[in-house]
Amino acid sequence: MKMIACTEGRSDRVEAFSLEMINAARSIAAAGDEVVAFFAGQAAKAAASSFGAADRLIAADAAGSDLIPAEAYARLLRDTIAAEQPDLVLVPYSANGLDVAADIAARTGWPLLSYVNEIKRDGESLNVVAQMYGGKVLAECVVKLPAVLMVNPGAFEEAMPGPVDAAKVQQFDAMPAIESSRVKMVAIDVPDYADVDLTTAERIVCVGRGIGDEASIDIARDLATILGAEIAGSRPVVDNGWLPKLRQVGKSGQKVKPKLYLALGVSGAPEHLEGMSHADLIIAVNTDPKAPIFNVAHYGATCDLFDLVASLSDRLQASPGR
Amino acid sequence: MNILVVLRMIPDSAGELQLAEDGRGIDREWLDFQLNDFDDHALEEAILLKEGSGATVTAVAIGEGANRVLQMAAARGADEVIALQTEDDAMISSRTIAATIAATARAKSADLVLCGVQSTEDVFGQLAPYVGALLDWPHVSGTNRVLPDGAGLRVTQERGAGVAVTYEMALPAVLGVQTASKAPRYVSGSKLREASKTPIGRATLEPSGFERSAEIRELRLPTQGGSGEDLGNDAENVADRLVAILAANGLARK
Numbered sequence A: 001m002k003m004i005a006c007t008e009g010r011s012d013r014v015e016a017f018s019l020e021m022i023n024a025a026r027s028i029a030a031a032g033d034e035v036v037a038f039f040a041g042q043a044a045k046a047a048a049s050s051f052g053a054a055d056r057l058i059a060a061d062a063a064g065s066d067l068i069p070a071e072a073y074a075r076l077l078r079d080t081i082a083a084e085q086p087d088l089v090l091v092p093y094s095a096n097g098l099d100v101a102a103d104i105a106a107r108t109g110w111p112l113l114s115y116v117n118e119i120k121r122d123g124e125s126l127n128v129v130a131q132m133y134g135g136k137v138l139a140e141c142v143v144k145l146p147a148v149l150m151v152n153p154g155a156f157e158e159a160m161p162g163p164v165d166a167a168k169v170q171q172f173d174a175m176p177a178i179e180s181s182r183v184k185m186v187a188i189d190v191p192d193y194a195d196v197d198l199t200t201a202e203r204i205v206c207v208g209r210g211i212g213d214e215a216s217i218d219i220a221r222d223l224a225t226i227l228g229a230e231i232a233g234s235r236p237v238v239d240n241g242w243l244p245k246l247r248q249v250g251k252s253g254q255k256v257k258p259k260l261y262l263a264l265g266v267s268g269a270p271e272h273l274e275g276m277s278h279a280d281l282i283i284a285v286n287t288d289p290k291a292p293i294f295n296v297a298h299y300g301a302t303c304d305l306f307d308l309v310a311s312l313s314d315r316l317q318a319s320p321g322r
Numbered sequence B: 001m002n003i004l005v006v007l008r009m010i011p012d013s014a015g016e017l018q019l020a021e022d023g024r025g026i027d028r029e030w031l032d033f034q035l036n037d038f039d040d041h042a043l044e045e046a047i048l049l050k051e052g053s054g055a056t057v058t059a060v061a062i063g064e065g066a067n068r069v070l071q072m073a074a075a076r077g078a079d080e081v082i083a084l085q086t087e088d089d090a091m092i093s094s095r096t097i098a099a100t101i102a103a104t105a106r107a108k109s110a111d112l113v114l115c116g117v118q119s120t121e122d123v124f125g126q127l128a129p130y131v132g133a134l135l136d137w138p139h140v141s142g143t144n145r146v147l148p149d150g151a152g153l154r155v156t157q158e159r160g161a162g163v164a165v166t167y168e169m170a171l172p173a174v175l176g177v178q179t180a181s182k183a184p185r186y187v188s189g190s191k192l193r194e195a196s197k198t199p200i201g202r203a204t205l206e207p208s209g210f211e212r213s214a215e216i217r218e219l220r221l222p223t224q225g226g227s228g229e230d231l232g233n234d235a236e237n238v239a240d241r242l243v244a245i246l247a248a249n250g251l252a253r254k
């Protein structure tokens, strides 16, 4: 079986989940199978020096483009698939992967499963576990090869970084594909982390949609102040404009690893968990006992978050530094 | 510009999900269905584009409660509304509906198809890239700003860590909207009542043209709690325990 593990990078760095895709392929590779890493972007050098866990690297070098539009990435991947005839293509669930995976499936007609957490081989097929309904349900599926899987970041460990044997690196120019793409990148905005940097915060109080309205953010902010914590929010809270974008935790927000993560009214969708599941101590308060946040919480409470914030603030204020 | 926006009704996953008897789906009988959040943002983006540059907006809704949502879409400014009939009880799979959406886009001479970036039911793939690939139109997912730009669009996409990328793209195009440029608007009861007179067109599903993606052998609920401890639902008790837990973890002091 031949597998293509899709990898990504921005500027001169590769994304950490690239190593997870290579490891996901490796984890089901038998003797004689081949794991081919596919990379498209500016960091072709970094790819060659870190994807050694793959048997080969095919790198489309976008020397003049900080970030490659998904349309160009998908075209380059399609050419690679046509040339390599793989049995399986693993695409990360990333902003780029969201556009690439179904595009490839539609144009090849191959099956596609998204939000994949586990992959096992079963003869000519794969047994795959995928998440649905915001992580509330797991689907055990049988997929016939050839197929495309879109894999959740964090579902597999990273492969050991190391250089790819120079003879096993096949490099070509990505610029023609980028230049002919109907989608042109015109700007990259990287936020200024000077004001808030959740990635270095030791304590975080995160509010989800359960907080209900903008005015209620204040009571969570007060608790955060008492705890010496930064206030953060899930996507809907930030989308509603109740907290600034730099305070969003998750897939399109920040990936945090504080000593304390107190989640109030957060359901724990996979895109949220991706940003915080490695926190040292996770405490979750949610009235729904089936909320997926409880799958990663060290302590969970099913009371109303407003009641809890009130009683906890009272106690912490009554005996500060107890 | 002619815009087609897709509105999918999905089970409210904040509610309780029960597995169907055959274990291959969820029991839809008592479920609350609501408009997919991201599709709500897609609708808003469509209406904002209409207000900004005079587009016509056709809304297609799929699933239980489609009529109600289409009235809401009309009240917010959609010019034409169509309910796409699917099998009762079937989950709304992007792979299954993509061909019909692509055909509707052609029939309505759409320049732009807007859908939510994902739904909780698109385990077999996301709608925007399927439709884009079927039409061979460029597609971008995860947008949070869409502006007309000459003959095309200027589109901003969310990446990780707060990084945003802006693209210029030609029309026709397909977008998977994550967040509209402005939060979805509220419609008044009087506007809703007025819009309830809007005729709702009907359409049926065409063959998908795809092979079945995979066989769902079994759905299951994740093992709850993991190794986590349940502190119960009494706020006073929980607060007492948390004070102790914070202290035990050296987190009592700032």
Ligand SMILES: Cc1cc2nc3c(=O)[nH]c(=O)nc-3n(C[C@H](O)[C@H](O)[C@H](O)COP(=O)(O)OP(=O)(O)OC[C@H]3O[C@@H](n4cnc5c(N)ncnc54)[C@H](O)[C@@H]3O)c2cc1C
Pocket: A207, A208, A209, A210, A211, A233, A234, A235, A236, A237, A248, A249, A250, A251, A252, A253, A254, A264, A265, A266, A267, A268, A269, A270, A271, A272, A275, A285, A286, A287, A288, A291, A303, A304, A305, A306, B014, B117, B118, B142, B178
């Ligand atoms: C490409 C992509 C990227 C994304 N990136 C992110 C990201 O970076 N960060 C992110 O968070 N999401 C992200 N999402 C969105 C994600 O899928 C979810 O929609 C989101 O995390 C849900 O936020 P929530 O938990 O606050 O809201 P909900 O899912 O609506 O949950 C609210 C919860 O509050 C509980 N609740 C309500 N009232 C109370 C109360 N009084 N007391 C206690 N509990 C209460 C409810 O039971 C419910 O579980 C992304 C999605 C996509 C497609």
Ligand SMILES: Nc1ncnc2c1ncn2[C@@H]1O[C@H](COP(=O)(O)O)[C@@H](O)[C@H]1O
Pocket: A209, A210, A287, A288, A304, B014, B015
């Ligand atoms: N104050 C509250 N206390 C307990 N549960 C709530 C509260 N508000 C909302 N919920 C539940 O949280 C879920 C999502 O709420 P909403 O986003 O307000 O629709 C629903 O299942 C509600 O039943």
